[in-house]
Amino acid sequence: xxxxxxxxxxxxxxxxxxxxxxxxxxxxxxxxxxxxxxxxxxxxxxxxxxxxxxxxxxxxxxxxxxxxxxxxxxxxxxxxxxxxxxxxxxxxxxxxxxxxxxxxxxxxxxxxxxxxxxxxxxxxx
Numbered sequence: 165x166x167x168x169x170x171x172x173x174x175x176x177x178x179x180x181x182x183x184x185x186x187x188x189x190x191x192x193x194x195x196x197x198x199x200x201x202x203x204x205x206x207x208x209x210x211x212x213x214x215x216x217x218x219x220x221x222x223x224x225x226x227x228x229x230x231x232x233x234x235x236x237x238x239x240x241x242x243x244x245x246x247x248x249x250x251x252x253x254x255x256x257x258x259x260x261x262x263x264x265x266x267x268x269x270x271x272x273x274x275x276x277x278x279x280x281x282x283x284x285x286x287x288x289x
Contacts, residue, residue, distance in 0.1 A: 166190055166278045168259045173283030176249055180287070184244040186259030186280055192216055196262040197242045199233060200273060201255035201285075208258065210271035212244060222270055227253075249287045256282040 167189035176182055184199070198213035212233035213222045221233055232245040242259060260276040267275035 166192060166261055168261060168278055168280035170259050170280040170283040173257060173285045175286045178249060178251055178287055178289050180249050182246045182285060184257055184283060186242040188240040192240060192261055194265050196264055196266055196270060197235060198260045198270065199244045200258045200260055203255045208273050213270045215266055251287045251289045254285060254287050256284050258282045
């Protein structure tokens with residue numbers, strides 16, 4: 165069983181930056197790690213993902229060039245650096261882990277086995 169704990173959310177003005185962290189309770193080597201987000205009343209959507217062993221990254225089109233996912237193997241931690249934030253980035257952000265190197269459909273939330281509790285990101289205009 166892997167526990168994921170997110171941190172780093174908060175309130176920021178449009179154009180600002182935040183860095184989210186996701187600490188895993190145990191080694192997640194060969195897992196696939198991702199960030200999703202969910203606005204109130206909407207479905208959870210894929211934001212970014214990374215293969216733990218090779219560091220290959222994937223992004224939703226809406227965040228390319230502004231958000232960057234990375235990982236620190238020694239700390240069992242995944243990060244989401246968020247720059248040039250927009251009001252439409254406002255959501256609860258969730259960290260997720262899949263017990264596979266690369267899910268067949270990494271953008272589908274049903275592919276993931278473990279989830280964090282979420283952290284709120286609010287971007288004011």
